[in-house]
Amino acid sequence: MKKRRLWMQLVMFALIVGLVLSGCNKYNQESSTPAKNNGKQNTGNQTDAEKPKDKDVFNFATNQDIPHLDPHGTAANTSFRVTYMLYDRLVTYDGTTTEIKPQLAEKWEVTPDGKTYTFFLRKDAKFHDGTPVTTEAVQYSFTRAMKLKKSAAGIFEGIVDDKSFEIVDANTIKIHLKKPFGPFVKSLGTVYGNIVNPKLKEHEGKDNGESYLASNEMGSGPYTLATWDRGQKLVLKANDSYWGGAPTMKTVNILIVPEPSTARLMLEKGELDQLDDTMISPDVLNQMDGKNGVEVVKSPGYQIDDLSMNMTKKPLDNKLVRQALAHAVNYDSIIKDVLLGGAERVNGIVPKGMFGYNDKATLYDYDLDKAKDLLKQAGYEKGFDLEIVISENNEVRKNIAVMLQSDLAKIGVKLNIKTLAWPTFLDTVTNGKHQLALAAWTPDYADPDYNLWYFAHSSSKGPGFNLAFYDNKKVDQLLQEARVSVDDAQRDADYKEVQAIMADEAPYIFVAQRKVQVAKKTWVKGFEINPMNTWYVPFQKMTKE
Amino acid sequence: MVRRIFSSPLTLIGFILVFILLFLAAFAPLIATYNPLEVNFSNKLQPPSSAHIFGTDEVGRDIFSRIVYGSRISLKVGLLVVVISFPVGTMLGAIAGYFGGLVDQIIMRLTDIFLSFPGIILAMSIAAALGPSIENVLLALAVVWWPWYTRIVRSSVLSIKNAEFIESSRALGAHPFRILFKDILPNSIAPASIQASLDLGFVILAAAGLSFIGLGAQPPSPEWGAMLSSSREILREAWWAATFPGLAILFTVLGFNLLGDGLRDVLDPKQR
Numbered sequence: 001m002k003k004r005r006l007w008m009q010l011v012m013f014a015l016i017v018g019l020v021l022s023g024c025n026k027y028n029q030e031s032s033t034p035a036k037n038n039g040k041q042n043t044g045n046q047t048d049a050e051k052p053k054d055k056d057v058f059n060f061a062t063n064q065d066i067p068h069l070d071p072h073g074t075a076a077n078t079s080f081r082v083t084y085m086l087y088d089r090l091v092t093y094d095g096t097t098t099e100i101k102p103q104l105a106e107k108w109e110v111t112p113d114g115k116t117y118t119f120f121l122r123k124d125a126k127f128h129d130g131t132p133v134t135t136e137a138v139q140y141s142f143t144r145a146m147k148l149k150k151s152a153a154g155i156f157e158g159i160v161d162d163k164s165f166e167i168v169d170a171n172t173i174k175i176h177l178k179k180p181f182g183p184f185v186k187s188l189g190t191v192y193g194n195i196v197n198p199k200l201k202e203h204e205g206k207d208n209g210e211s212y213l214a215s216n217e218m219g220s221g222p223y224t225l226a227t228w229d230r231g232q233k234l235v236l237k238a239n240d241s242y243w244g245g246a247p248t249m250k251t252v253n254i255l256i257v258p259e260p261s262t263a264r265l266m267l268e269k270g271e272l273d274q275l276d277d278t279m280i281s282p283d284v285l286n287q288m289d290g291k292n293g294v295e296v297v298k299s300p301g302y303q304i305d306d307l308s309m310n311m312t313k314k315p316l317d318n319k320l321v322r323q324a325l326a327h328a329v330n331y332d333s334i335i336k337d338v339l340l341g342g343a344e345r346v347n348g349i350v351p352k353g354m355f356g357y358n359d360k361a362t363l364y365d366y367d368l369d370k371a372k373d374l375l376k377q378a379g380y381e382k383g384f385d386l387e388i389v390i391s392e393n394n395e396v397r398k399n400i401a402v403m404l405q406s407d408l409a410k411i412g413v414k415l416n417i418k419t420l421a422w423p424t425f426l427d428t429v430t431n432g433k434h435q436l437a438l439a440a441w442t443p444d445y446a447d448p449d450y451n452l453w454y455f456a457h458s459s460s461k462g463p464g465f466n467l468a469f470y471d472n473k474k475v476d477q478l479l480q481e482a483r484v485s486v487d488d489a490q491r492d493a494d495y496k497e498v499q500a501i502m503a504d505e506a507p508y509i510f511v512a513q514r515k516v517q518v519a520k521k522t523w524v525k526g527f528e529i530n531p532m533n534t535w536y537v538p539f540q541k542m543t544k545e
Numbered sequence: 546m547v548r549r550i551f552s553s554p555l556t557l558i559g560f561i562l563v564f565i566l567l568f569l570a571a572f573a574p575l576i577a578t579y580n581p582l583e584v585n586f587s588n589k590l591q592p593p594s595s596a597h598i599f600g601t602d603e604v605g606r607d608i609f610s611r612i613v614y615g616s617r618i619s620l621k622v623g624l625l626v627v628v629i630s631f632p633v634g635t636m637l638g639a640i641a642g643y644f645g646g647l648v649d650q651i652i653m654r655l656t657d658i659f660l661s662f663p664g665i666i667l668a669m670s671i672a673a674a675l676g677p678s679i680e681n682v683l684l685a686l687a688v689v690w691w692p693w694y695t696r697i698v699r700s701s702v703l704s705i706k707n708a709e710f711i712e713s714s715r716a717l718g719a720h721p722f723r724i725l726f727k728d729i730l731p732n733s734i735a736p737a738s739i740q741a742s743l744d745l746g747f748v749i750l751a752a753a754g755l756s757f758i759g760l761g762a763q764p765p766s767p768e769w770g771a772m773l774s775s776s777r778e779i780l781r782e783a784w785w786a787a788t789f790p791g792l793a794i795l796f797t798v799l800g801f802n803l804l805g806d807g808l809r810d811v812l813d814p815k816q817r
Contacts, residue, residue: 261777261778261780281778283590283603283779283782284778284782287781287782337586337587337589392759393759395603395775395778398764398775399603402584403584405584405764405765406582406583406584406765416763417763417764417765418678418763419677419759419763421673421759
């Protein structure tokens, strides 16, 4: 019986290999014949590949599933991409800018003490069921976000509570802050500031409507949810009576394609128009660019790849050891060979180009001799074992880890790499069960508060994403001071000082600041990458030509 | 007997393939041309050439050297899984077959439970629960592998336990365990040991499969399945990075199976 199974397996294997190879062959022919024949014979093929079939249907692929559609309850980027389209916010980030623009709020005012904000809503905005968007909806949405106590509550915590809202009329609302919060308006432009139709009350149940909104929408955005086949495909339909004008793309299909190479083939064949920016490794992106009607758009990004060193674990509690490790990372080679130039060096968690960036903070160089010296001073001449955790299906992180492993071996440190599935990875690092962990961070709003608070404040340890479990009283105090200050010069100085302290104490190694690289068909026009909201794809104004 | 084994060309091919594998594993440091773990980014994804006969992978490691060292990992996993699960399986099978009754019922229902899950799925869940590492894969495969031997041994024990020479031992007053281990087991173990030699290939395939989906060997280990997995995305640009580890797996599994088939023909003509 087993023998028969073997032959079945061999036959299946041969079949699969055959199919894969034949697929390759076909692809090779398609891409090489035009060059040989000067494109003469292949004109039929070529026009097929260069003209989009349906100009108002957009096909987008991602390899990560969409878990949940609650605008206040999810922290998954793949969900953000959808909720940005289903809901409007008071303010928004649009195009490539990190400055806020009006969306539902036409304008806003702030009192000189920085504690009372008045928002004036536009009058033509309507929810998908036809009811107008009023200030009641604003109060309802923000109160709900706080009651839910999920990801969105973080931006309101300690700053507003359910008594902070004062409705002046249907289109004017005052929000009284408990204490000044510099980036308040900026924070309302993130997904967490989404405005929900107060009719949600009918579906609230016992969980503030979370289970209802997980797979339904009650927004006012340019798109409505048409169908959602979990793990397969989510379809958005244009809201033609949108106050900002009818969206250009009438249908947006968001397809879940787990295997990046499949997505690549589909893109090249024209079955897809654009891919999620995180799913293809730089090596492959370089190969795709400029061929088969595909282009790779590169643009500055605020994503920072970081290596957190859990300071509660020996020997990482020793500053000299952490500094030694920071000197053992071959930054230039990672940028050149792993990220293929799609990144630059950065000395802290505040990205270059953002307010408060400290260009004078120590930038560690790759120097194994210095690293060895530091280990000697720390009393670890003989070296030690370390473990790094990375999440699976991420070639870049795996290659960075492998490179670090070979460099650390030269200074006597044996690095073990552990690859974990994403949920297990999150569980491990947020509970501090790791020694080293490779991760990345992109801010939701352009203010150093967002990055530094979550990386350095002691209250953010673990789930807040302070994965180094960094605890420094001075840093805490500076961050708290800067958070409530309305004086930009003071905030700037505070943030720069925090970065200088962190660079010296090295709870994290900052590997690189990435450029965003998006693979799309050349026929896709009007796509702009926002350096922080990389998952904000403006389907409503993109076209296919 | 040796002549009988090699009278079949397929068995001979199997033997040669297995011999090559053993040779590679034994003399890996002498055969490999580079350090299998040495990262060299300036040299990555080089096609096969005289310097790197199988080319280099996505971080510039020599694929030939990695395959050579990888043979040690595959062989280790294959042998250890069989070495762990074979004695356990045969012992339980012999006890179930000889004593019968309630003992038989308990043991056989237990094997039924294990066999009712697809082996690789059960191994996957065990490996996932224990955390990804090649040692855990080894453990997981050993846990799912023994029931096969139990079944085979039990059925051959059943067929001989009433044979006359067993009767005579019993009549002489031998202890049941003496009968079981001295008389019955040696005469009923052949089919199971053939199965074990066939299984080496399957175990290696299963271990490579688990490593392919990320549950097994961790980077930078040159495990074949893991090599396949990390190079599949670049298959179209660098065919060599996935092809050679794939061929290594193919020939290893084929080798053990051809050899196992040949051994069965010789040792157990009834089973043909």
